[in-house]
Amino acid sequence: MMDENEISYLIRGAIFNVYKNLGPGFLESIYELALEFELREKGLKCEKQVSLPFYYRATELGVFRLDLLVNDKVIVEIKSVSELMPIHHKQLISYLKLSGLKLGILVNFNVENISDGIFRKVNGL
Template sequence: MIYENDISYEIRGAIYSVYNNIGPGLLESIYESALDYELKKLGLKTKRQVVLPFHYCGDQLGSFRLDLLVNDKVIVEVKSVAELLPVHHKQLISYLKLSNFRLGILVNFNVNNINEGIFRKVNGL
């Protein structure tokens, strides 16, 4: 069994690989595709644009979409923006709470130093 922390380590490595190969400044969809490719090369199971139902007071009122779900355990939210805003962090935290997943990675590829663009978020359940 592979745990969230192990998956997170592999995700970070894949993020570095994508960033080092194509750099900043492209569309989010490009980074999502490249990251999906790198993760699959590592033998991880990935799903893109995963639609999950949104329930409120016991009723399904809609859905939300995860950029990447890795090994059915870790959410990866991909951004390519000039600046991450607090709402981007809150979005991933909300996704974690609504889905009951424990770990998420928020990555902004539009940075000069990729170390400044990777954020790990934990759902305390």
């Protein structure tokens, strides 16, 4: 069974493959499909648009959706924007807290160099 760091390494490789094949300029939904394909090819369990319940004061009020959930351990939040804003980072941290998971990866595919578009976020629990 792989830990979060091993899964993260494979996710990063998949992100590089998608970027190499598509480059910048597509909608997030296209990157989501391509990344899901790459992750499954690497033998990872990958679910897209996963609904998780949102509770406020012990009452379920609705759901929030994760772009990708990999091996039930790592959240991948996909963006294709000209510039990531602080709220994008905070969004992933909130998802980690609400889900109880430890690791998330925020990726912005709309960059000149994909290395500049990948961010690891850790839930301090």
